[in-house]
Amino acid sequence: MNTEKSIYSKLVSVKNSAFEMPCLIWTGFTNSSGHGRVKFEGQQILVHRLVWWMHYGTDPVEYILHKCNIPACCEITHLYEGSIRDNANDRSNVVQSTPFFPCGHPRTKINKIVHKKKNGRSVFRCRQ
Secondary structure (H helix, E strand, O other), X not given: OOOHHHXXXXXXXXXXOXXXXXXXXXXXXXXXXXXXEEEEOOEEEEHHHHHHHHHHOOOOOOEEEEOOOOOXXXXXXXXXXXXXXXXXXXXXXXXXXXXXXXXXXXXXXXXXXXXXXXXXXXXXXXXX
């Protein structure tokens, strides 16, 4: 069973030059969108929402968004509450601007694999 201690043991600090505090990247299981997921007290929960709850002691009202735009990041100073509209706006503004892939690996030429979709669009994935 996961405890707060075991949750924090799966976080790795990764330097992000855009922020004073480095990102805390979840190294456990991630879902298809790159968010950490864990079973805690019998429930499946997104790790950044769990970290929010452990830090503030309350459940988030709607969405917990990432200032760093890295889904696997759980650094509390990078997280903020937002609405569904905030989330949509945040997603449309990000696209390829983040220095990391959702898994937390740096977005470099060495790590990047380009997949061409049938519609002609390119999708970038992490090599690792």
